[in-house]
Amino acid sequence: MCPYIRKGMNINGWYYYCDAVAFGLKLTGKDLDSIGCTEEQRKICKSLMELAVGVGIVPEPVDEG
Numbered sequence: 001m002c003p004y005i006r007k008g009m010n011i012n013g014w015y016y017y018c019d020a021v022a023f024g025l026k027l028t029g030k031d032l033d034s035i036g037c038t039e040e041q042r043k044i045c046k047s048l049m050e051l052a053v054g055v056g057i058v059p060e061p062v063d064e065g
Helices: 031-034 039-053
Strands: 004-011 012-016
Touching: 004 039
Parallel strands: none
Antiparallel strands: 004 012
């Protein structure tokens, strides 16, 4: 799993979010793939975030140029 994913329990139940998005990190597709944040994994993460908190935002790769 991506090292930027944070999950845990709070008073309202489970939370699930991505530090890469929260901190506005700009990562290339290669960077994302190297940490396991593949397109498939981003779909899974987004679904889990939407289920847990109602909204899901995942990192999008930036141009390598």
